[in-house]
Amino acid sequence: MNDMTPTREEREAKLQGMGCKRKRVEDVRFTQGRGQYVDDLKLPGMLFGDFVRSTYAHARIKKIDASAALALPGVKAVLTAADLKPLNLHYMPTLAGDVQAVLADEKVLFQGQEVAFVIAEDRYIAADAIELVEVEYEELAPLVDPFQAMAEDAPLLREDIKDKTEGAHGPRKHHNHIFEWTIGDRTGTDAAFDKADVTIKEMLSYHRTHPSPLETCQCVASMDKIRGELTLWGTFQAPHVIRTVASMLAGIPEHKVHVIAPDIGGGFGNKVGAYPGYICAVVASIVLGVPVKWVEDRMENLSATSFARDYHMTTELAATKDGTITGMRVHVLADHGAFDACADPSKWPAGFMNICTGSYDIPVAHLAVDGVYTNKAPGGVAYRCSFRVTEAVYAIERAIEILAQKLGMDSAELRMKNFIEAEQFPYNSALGWEYDSGDYHTAMRKALDAVGYDALRAEQREKRAAFERGETREIMGIGLSFFTEIVGAGPTRNCDILGIGMFDSAEIRIHPTGGVIARMGTKSQGQGHETTYAQIIATELGIPADDIMIEEGNTDTAPYGLGTYGSRSTPVAGAATAVAARKIKAKAQMIAAHMLEVHHDDVEWDIDGFRVKGLPESRKSMKEIVWAAYNQPPPNMEPGLEAVSYYDPPNMTYPFGAYVCVMDIDVDTGVYKVRRFYALDDCGTRINPMIIEGQVHGGLTEAFAVAMGQEIRYDEQGNVMGASFMDFFLPTAVETPVWETDHTVTPSPHHPIGAKGVGESPHVGGVPCFSNAVNDAFAFLGSTHIQMPHDHWRIWKAARALGA
Amino acid sequence: MIPANFAYHSPSTVEEAVGLLARLGDEARALAGGHSLIPMMKLRLSAPEALVDLSRIAALKGVREEGSEVVIGAMTTQHQLLQDPILAQTLPLIPETSAVIADPQIRYRGTLGGNVANGDPGNDMPAVMMTLDATYTLAGPNGERAVKAREFYQGAYFTAAEDGEILTAVRIPVPPAGAGFAYEKLKRKVGDYATAAAAVQLTMKAGAVETIAIGLTNVSETPLLAEDAMAILAGARLEPEVVDRAVAAAEAITNPASDGRGPAEYRTAMAGVMLRRALARAAARAQA
């Protein structure tokens, strides 16, 4: 060997494969303002649509007069429910088995609801024209409080389904009831509570908030009437699902519907489902024969497209007096707004809320969820979390603190005592999940050591004493949370959307000179897929990541997939990528063996090629093998080198983590300062540590926002309060705490590369951690639970109520 | 998010601007930095038919000393107030306030004149100008007149300026050397209007307050001058009992709205806390 021969380390480094802090390739265009978003699209003759929206939360529409709008020069058409009815498009199906009005049919059910769609030559004319559409309303009593939804005299909201006693998920108990979903052993749980030494019960409200991606929802629809083909560009987290829906609704064969999701400026669950804007743009393009663009503004986004949370969770734990948890009982009142437009897998009307037993070995549990209608915007999407997992983790992680307080036990110790042991995995939870892997004790201990937990508690004791002596007006809270997520939906046996199983896909094609193009059924909205998928392929196939191009979002070229949300890209499409790569590798092995004139069992993989076992100098690099695949494949072998995989995951993956927050609170103003935030994440195999860190930073920032003030508020009349960034809390760099990140690695045993997904963990674990810090700060004054969001005035009010 | 149609004018002298406003009538509005007016227009809460942009009028810009007064041109931006050496020396309360208004982007465009002429109780400068006993120079079809900041604010978006008048300058008496000052503002985040804020300007003598002025922001329909609190403190030592009485007197004149920043009771209490903190900081800064 001469000196120029690269070492093994150099060869490996050149690949920039798994484990490498590779810089994000997509950032080259994003940081130069060269991303291509939907609103950058300008087509010849394109028109612009805008909505007339309801000013009331609940009202009957007496009359819509569009004549003045139609008289405005540049206005092409005004669509109302009356125009859509003959096409049977005034309602559209939701992913949750309900229907949602595309344009309000006789009644409006929430403020901001779509009433008419004005199409004009440009967006400025459209904005003038919507003011000219006169809608005459007769106000009806609004229903805002979900706790009043099933009162006997509660107003009837959904006249369209008033006679339906059966919903998509079973019987309806009341005209405003959507479903009741129960799971677990009710009698066994009741018995555990009867026998318990100690029980706690608290109604934990997880307030309504919004994913608020910086790019709002938008689309361009273009119907080519000659070819009979529809092209729809849009901000779609799940472009293939949108194609299926568009084909079904428009009656255009699916192969003639081209759905394209270009660059997306954040999704966080807001861009999974279909919105009236998409339907109206499509209809308008079909009617007018030209492209139609629809772009919502910030206030429309915050007040009308999918909200998140609004879960009111009465949570109970039973325990022995030494702190062994013996049972859990949860009832959720779920406010879904005017239509049930949750984006959950079909069979899961409350998502994966039944992960609420958390990281603990709880022998028996019962969960019941009642979904109700109110006069609020529809939604209930998974905002930076897998379906209802933030809600579930909030319930258990607050409850465990409340139990610790009642037992007079340190909550870290209580957690340690009840954790599922590493030896118990795979672990079957009381509410039906099989946790694939975990090592909770190690993670928790590492976190506690890293922050110097005992010293923090000692400092807190001193500060409390000083506060009680009147020497300071500042109190200190130590928030802990230990979460188990359930992501990577999911096995087709129990996860589907509109009947389509939640597999995902990858297609890898290697060109003769070694360049690779790979396409997936997922769609990045900022997660860095173009970087990380290439790293998986680089390691699997020994081809430098820089030679691999990743493409997503064009449904004509990408294989069918269910999209990106619920941290499913790495667990599902990442697995498909590895499996497809391995198919290619198997063929490459045959080719290499043929080239080396040995049996294929006699060659072995060696970073970026195959070598003859025992003869390391006899090797063929992937580059040589790839060329041979096109140039002189072995006899009886097809030329070419490509593979596709549709991966049906055998199980979900279960990332976990231990977080600690240290917070100082000024009781005179309610102003808080996050002194320290430590986040340990275990997402299994780590593909790109830098991207993981970025995802954790982003998720924690959104968790901080939600816990500390981000809220969609309604007044008693159902008016949306503060649907702009002046009021809706989006922290800037100034407010955002400094994040300390850490990790352990417990690979998923069933995933081809052992990866579990991480994008949402920090949000799931972060929210209870902040809330626990606030609650912990006030615990010594006798408080058991203070509801979120913890904005200044609410903290101040709590302090006052406690006599602080 | 798209304003209604409007005509745009860009005069280069005060006379021209006043003439345009007189000719265009009450559907015309002066445009300064645009960071209050344009958001209102985008929300279509305001739909002027014409805008008269003051930004090309050189005479409206800059800070200068005139005898015992500092004169600030209406079109001087918050950013310029923050950088200005004269203000840093003579009226440091002003840059201290500018620094907590909105964010850098807005401060590059937002002007002092726009901030004080706007009449929004959320603006920070009006209470500061009342505290400093500033005088506004207004130019209109009938020439110039002077109105005290303390008499200018009559209700939300309702001021002593007549239709067609523009504010050209703010004149502020220079406080004596050694005066103490502080602006304490509570807000939810960067770029937010005050939940409550308090301005204090004082002089101390022999351990007691000699002269004092107190302004409160965003806790009523208008900015407030806390006269009862001022009377309690003038001549007094800042003993806890005196401060408590003054704070209570200041809280008593507030009448805030309940909004996303908190319910009225909270905002009143915060006006008290901000005053307490501003007093302590101003007193510590003052040279007795």
Ligand SMILES: Cc1cc2nc3c(=O)[nH]c(=O)nc-3n(C[C@H](O)[C@H](O)[C@H](O)COP(=O)(O)OP(=O)(O)OC[C@H]3O[C@@H](n4cnc5c(N)ncnc54)[C@H](O)[C@@H]3O)c2cc1C
């Ligand atoms: C996100 C955001 C946050 C903000 N936060 C704060 C804050 O914390 N504190 C704060 O004080 N302000 C805040 N502002 C407002 C900002 O300071 C504005 O710049 C200021 O209120 C108005 O000044 P302007 O020069 O932009 O005036 P414009 O918006 O152009 O005008 C405002 C009003 O004053 C009138 N006007 C302007 N100049 C004159 C003049 N010379 N004579 C007569 N009338 C005139 C206009 O006709 C208009 O009615 C914020 C604004 C934004 C967008």
